Amino acid sequence: MATVADRQASTGVKRARKSKGKAGSLAERRPGFVVYGILIAFILGSAFPFYWSFLVASHDDAKFTAEMPLLPGGNFFHNAGRVLDSIPFWKALGNSVIVSGTVTVSVVILSTLAGFAFAKLRFKGRGPLMVFVVATLAVPTQLGIIPLYMAMAEFGWSGTLGAVIIPNLVTAFGVFWMRQYIADAVPDELIEAARMDGCSMIRTFWHVCLPAVRPAAAMLGIFTFMMSWNDFLWPLIVLNADNPTMQVALEKLQSGYYVDNSLVLAGTTMATVPILIVFLVLGRQIVAGIMQGAVKG
Amino acid sequence: MTTELTVTRGRGAEPRPPRRDDNDDIGSGKSWRYKLTRLDVKFSPYLYIAPFFILFAVVGLFPLLYTAYISLFDWELGGDEQPFVGIDNYAELLADSQFWNAMVNTLSIFAMSTIPQIITCVLLAVLLNTALRGRTGWRMGVLLPYVASLVALTIIFGDLFGVQYGIINDLIEMIGLDRIDWQAERWWSHVAIASMVNWRWTGYNALIVLAAMQAIPRDIYEAAWVDGASKVRQFFSITLPMLRPTLIFVVVTSTIGGLQIFTEPLLFSPSAGVNGGATNQYQTVVLYMYSSGFRSFDLGYASAMAWVLFAVIIAIAGINYLITRKLATSGEA
Numbered sequence: 001m002a003t004v005a006d007r008q009a010s011t012g013v014k015r016a017r018k019s020k021g022k023a024g025s026l027a028e029r030r031p032g033f034v035v036y037g038i039l040i041a042f043i044l045g046s047a048f049p050f051y052w053s054f055l056v057a058s059h060d061d062a063k064f065t066a067e068m069p070l071l072p073g074g075n076f077f078h079n080a081g082r083v084l085d086s087i088p089f090w091k092a093l094g095n096s097v098i099v100s101g102t103v104t105v106s107v108v109i110l111s112t113l114a115g116f117a118f119a120k121l122r123f124k125g126r127g128p129l130m131v132f133v134v135a136t137l138a139v140p141t142q143l144g145i146i147p148l149y150m151a152m153a154e155f156g157w158s159g160t161l162g163a164v165i166i167p168n169l170v171t172a173f174g175v176f177w178m179r180q181y182i183a184d185a186v187p188d189e190l191i192e193a194a195r196m197d198g199c200s201m202i203r204t205f206w207h208v209c210l211p212a213v214r215p216a217a218a219m220l221g222i223f224t225f226m227m228s229w230n231d232f233l234w235p236l237i238v239l240n241a242d243n244p245t246m247q248v249a250l251e252k253l254q255s256g257y258y259v260d261n262s263l264v265l266a267g268t269t270m271a272t273v274p275i276l277i278v279f280l281v282l283g284r285q286i287v288a289g290i291m292q293g294a295v296k297g
Numbered sequence: 298m299t300t301e302l303t304v305t306r307g308r309g310a311e312p313r314p315p316r317r318d319d320n321d322d323i324g325s326g327k328s329w330r331y332k333l334t335r336l337d338v339k340f341s342p343y344l345y346i347a348p349f350f351i352l353f354a355v356v357g358l359f360p361l362l363y364t365a366y367i368s369l370f371d372w373e374l375g376g377d378e379q380p381f382v383g384i385d386n387y388a389e390l391l392a393d394s395q396f397w398n399a400m401v402n403t404l405s406i407f408a409m410s411t412i413p414q415i416i417t418c419v420l421l422a423v424l425l426n427t428a429l430r431g432r433t434g435w436r437m438g439v440l441l442p443y444v445a446s447l448v449a450l451t452i453i454f455g456d457l458f459g460v461q462y463g464i465i466n467d468l469i470e471m472i473g474l475d476r477i478d479w480q481a482e483r484w485w486s487h488v489a490i491a492s493m494v495n496w497r498w499t500g501y502n503a504l505i506v507l508a509a510m511q512a513i514p515r516d517i518y519e520a521a522w523v524d525g526a527s528k529v530r531q532f533f534s535i536t537l538p539m540l541r542p543t544l545i546f547v548v549v550t551s552t553i554g555g556l557q558i559f560t561e562p563l564l565f566s567p568s569a570g571v572n573g574g575a576t577n578q579y580q581t582v583v584l585y586m587y588s589s590g591f592r593s594f595d596l597g598y599a600s601a602m603a604w605v606l607f608a609v610i611i612a613i614a615g616i617n618y619l620i621t622r623k624l625a626t627s628g629e630a
Binding site: 118 | 324330333334337338341342343345347349350352353356357359360361363364367375415421424425427428433435436437438439441442444445446447448450452453454456457462464470496500501504505507508511540553555558559560564568570585590591596598599600603604606607610611614
């Protein structure tokens with residue numbers, strides 16, 4: 001999607017150049033220093049808090065409060081060691097990976113299944129049921145946390161990772177997103193052919209639909225992972241300090257009578273690094289996913 | 298249509314296994330294989346969509362309805378009995394100055410974050426829509442804040458906005474102004490919290506708007522250019538009206554998210570916690586709800602608050618929908 005648009009934009013540039021730089025629209029204008037300057041300023045502003053976090057984390061707290069250093073110091077590993085002593089960092093990291101990983105796999109599979117049914121199968125009540133799915137997008141599930149908490153306590157699941165995972169196993173957004181994609185990307189003829197060859201529904205799904213939707217499923221997976229990784233309110237309520245996710249552990253790091261900035265920001269830096277790596281590796285796909293989702297949605 | 302076709306073909310293609318009881322239904326051709334296929338076609342779709350509906354019923358719909366039920370009781374966590382109090386919780390809530398304070402804070406932070414954000418993200422999208430070199434790099438650059446962990450960033454911003462040692466106050470002093478007590482002063486604390494929201498979401502929304510901009514047909518701009526419309530005029534007469542559905546989408550999603558703001562005010566200052574500052578100067582509704590329900594253990598009261606907030610969210614999302622529609626339409630000349 002993005003590449004097509006890019007190609008259009010670049011042919012636009014060529015056209016604009018031919019007409020001696022007199023571009024007809026905003027999209028065809030060749031940007032000057034001002035545009036690049038503003039964008040660079042914007043991105044520096046975007047990156048600054050990350051840098052600040054590392055900057056503080058790499059200094060001694062006492063030294064830091066005396067003056068404002070501009071370059072990283074050599075204290076980062078010392079502070080990181082103190083973080084490991086203060087909170088169950090590795091456990092929190094592992095928990096976050098387990099929770100986000102499980103939620104991601106489940107959301108992708110269950111959303112794709114439902115999306116397949118809504119896009120390609122005919123059944124009674126399909127239209128109204130799909131409308132219902134879309135309507136649930138407007139229901140803020142955060143507001144139902146009180147009964148949810150009571151239910152988890154009743155079942156004895158409070159404090160377990162299951163309590164964080166189960167409510168998020170499938171999302172309305174996922175179903176909607178996969179339905180849109182499958183409707184476009186999987187030809188009806190292909191499904192009919194598979195059925196004629198005697199495939200059961202589930203085999204048709206597995207061998208025909210699933211291979212065709214890999215890009216959309218990957219996108220949904222990335223978004224779900226990030227959303228789950230950043231979830232805070234519900235894990236804060238249902239988990240305890242001994243068995244936290246990363247976000248809950250960071251919160252614990254900060255609460256106390258005396259706040260040691262170098263310690264706290266060493267913790268935030270350490271928690272940010274994994275997700276930054278994911279972003280550097282998958283950033284291109286994330287960008288493409290947002291742009292594609294926006295056009296379709 | 299599809300099902301009917303596949304069923305017929307499926308039956309035709311399958312050689313029926315020779316079975317003695319076939320004689321029982323002569324002419325109908327209903328072998329066990331056929332019946333299975335028939336069941337498969339009929340029930341598989343429901344099976345595939347069932348996980349969503351079951352899960353939504355259990356963790357979405359039921360809790361929301363049960364919240365309404367609890368809100369009618371004096372429901373203390375760990376209490377022996379829960380007496381029915383009818384609408385008392387709601388009455389108490391509407392008379393609770395702390396609730397109104399939290400509501401005003403929420404709306405104030407929401408307005409301070411949404412309005413500048415929408416304007417900035419449209420302008421940013423215009424810049425990104427030029428023929429930049431290294432397009433994907435710029436797009437990833439503006440998206441950077443979106444991926445960062447919210448808790449980590451809130452803590453970092455709390456540090457940046459520190460009163461004595463915060464770099465933002467250092468900069469303010471450098472240009473000759475007085476240091477601001479970002480945590481203690483009500484409106485300044487809202488500015489600080491809104492700035493975190495803006496910092497995080499502007500780039501993301503800019504990409505959504507950018508995608509919509511690229512979908513606008515180029516012929517329209519060419520026609521406008523031939524007619525002598527300036528670029529500013531083109532922006533207001535073509536771009537903005539064509540972006541209407543996307544702007545509505547962005548505004549409605551930020552309304553739903555913005556009114557549930559929780560993490561930022563909770564962690565803005567290490568000492569304040571669930572109170573949102575010494576005088577609740579930046580306590581939001583969800584924060585107050587959390588505080589009532591999980592710190593004071595007054596679940597009935599917190600539930601009433603959840604429902605009032607739900608009603609407010611629906612109402613404001615609706616109003617914003619209408620305003621955005623109107624604004625983007627009036628640009629059409």
